[in-house]
Amino acid sequence: MAGFQGKSVLVLGGSRGIGAAIVRRLAAEGGKVTFTYAGSREAAERLAAETGATAAVTDSADRDAVIARVRESGPLDVLVVNAGVALMGDALELDADAVDRMIRINVHAPYHAAVEAARRMPEGGRILVIGSNVGDHVGFPGIAGYAMTKSAVQGLVRGLARDFGPRGITVNAVQPGPVDTDMNPAEGPLKDLLYGKMVIQRHGRPEEIAAMVAWLAGPEAGFVTGAMHTIDGGFGA
Template identity: 70%
Template structure:
């Protein structure tokens, strides 16, 4: 376990799935954690009670709300941007507004959150995005727009790592593959298709993703930056 005593963390999109596992891990390791949620009020309140974290309702698709959320959190040591939208389908039939909202949540929110956090973040802080292995590989139809958003995070990671490196602030992306959450259950209808691409033929667990986040947020990862950390059971191998 990493000792985050005295550290403050903000997790954007933390009420369920991978985000909730990250909140639990950072709080268990001693960080003072605030997390945002969009609509899962009951889950957010239960998680806050369980972990002692603070829950704030905020829409990651709203740029001004994202900036205000980060600014109100004050100087934070660790920023994790986990909020994400998954939209698959025929690009000739998809609703343009739905795609634009996905871009707002998956691309614009991470950018503005990271920039706002860096204004007040102490030296040697940590910025971690939750991307996807689909930023590297999209082996089935219907994922062009989603893959676009996750590839954009790769460029953002590399660029901000250079922008903030002089202050010792690291910027990294964790790229999960199929992970057992409400969005992508391990026993769901896509299970066999996804496992067919994988070397380890099972969904990952949210706590496994949170473990990688904890490493990147800790002192041992002080020189790890501008990097993509894939944790996908060999999905993209």
Template identity: 70%
Template sequence: MNTLTAKKALVLGGSRGIGAAIVNRLSAEGAYLTFTYAGSAQAAKALADSTASQAVQVDSSERDQLTAFIDSQGPLDILVINAGTLLMGDPLTLAADDVDRMIDINVRAPYHAAVAAARQMKDGGRIIVIGSVNGDRMPMAGASAYALTKSALQGMVRGLARDLGERGITVNNVQPGPVDTDMNPAEGPFSELMHSFMAIKRHGKPEEIAALVAFLAGPEAGYITGAQHTIDGGFGA
């Protein structure tokens, strides 16, 4: 533990689920942490108090607000982009504005956040995006737009890894499969279907995702960049 002592980290979308697990793990590793939240003020305050971190309300869909906030943080060692949203339904009937908002949060926000952070980031820094195995595989109907956003992150990570490599900044994409969160509970309506084609027939734990993020943020991962790190119980095998 304490592999990230004195490192300055920002987690976008850190109040609940995977984000909260990442905040807890990076804090345990010694990082100095700030995290953002959208609407879960009570959960954010409790997490900030328990981890001695700072919670700030930021709407990731608002580009200018997001980039101004990142600029205000000064040079970071670690940026974790976890903020995201899920919209499912028949593409013929989904509201175009709702699809565009998901694209704003899941694609545009990660790109602009990563670029804003990179302008001030210290050499040898870490940028980690939380994507999804659905960027590789979408075995169910109704999630084409969501899969689009997660596939887009793959190209972004590969490109930014090239752009920032000379400074020793690594850029990686963590791709969880089903994880037990409010968005996708282990006892949810799609669990039986998802488990049926998984090698390990259970939802993942947020702490398991956080452990992979902590490794990629740490000193032993300096040669890993531009990669998709799938952690999905064999969902995409």
């Protein structure tokens, strides 16, 4: 596979889970991949050694750091914003500072990264944001703030698709449901609750999300933009 041969790719949040699978897929297809990490240095170094990608420490809660990382990456063919956090619990009890940090990572970072990337992105560029199926359907209590951030991603994607479309730049969201990662392991405490709402009763694999990202970032998806691509085992069906 060489679908990204010679393409410059930046993955924000790429050291673990879905992000690492995206790095592996795009690097395997020839992309010149840089990915960011915040607190997972050892995992980032292992992934960089495995794939030949470049690891760069960047705090996605820091707007200026995100903008600087995108700018320093030079003209990008593909930007994937995967960095995100999920804060769950009673809305009446959650720490306000933690909620604001989640908003910075899940909403502010994708917006500012996409805008900065578009300044120098060539025609035919690709911008993808990893959202969540809870942007469409909040299936249980305790995730109002998280769901809010993922619904915001939808508006961001639709709006920037219109802004950048005349230049042939597509902007899309990928909306995973339960995926087997450190954040939501297949044998974790939410398993029974989640499977009771799903048509395909298993966790998704990070590689399945990466495959959808690879298609949307590739040449065959040039007519796809401003859209939400849900991959959740029928959670929202």
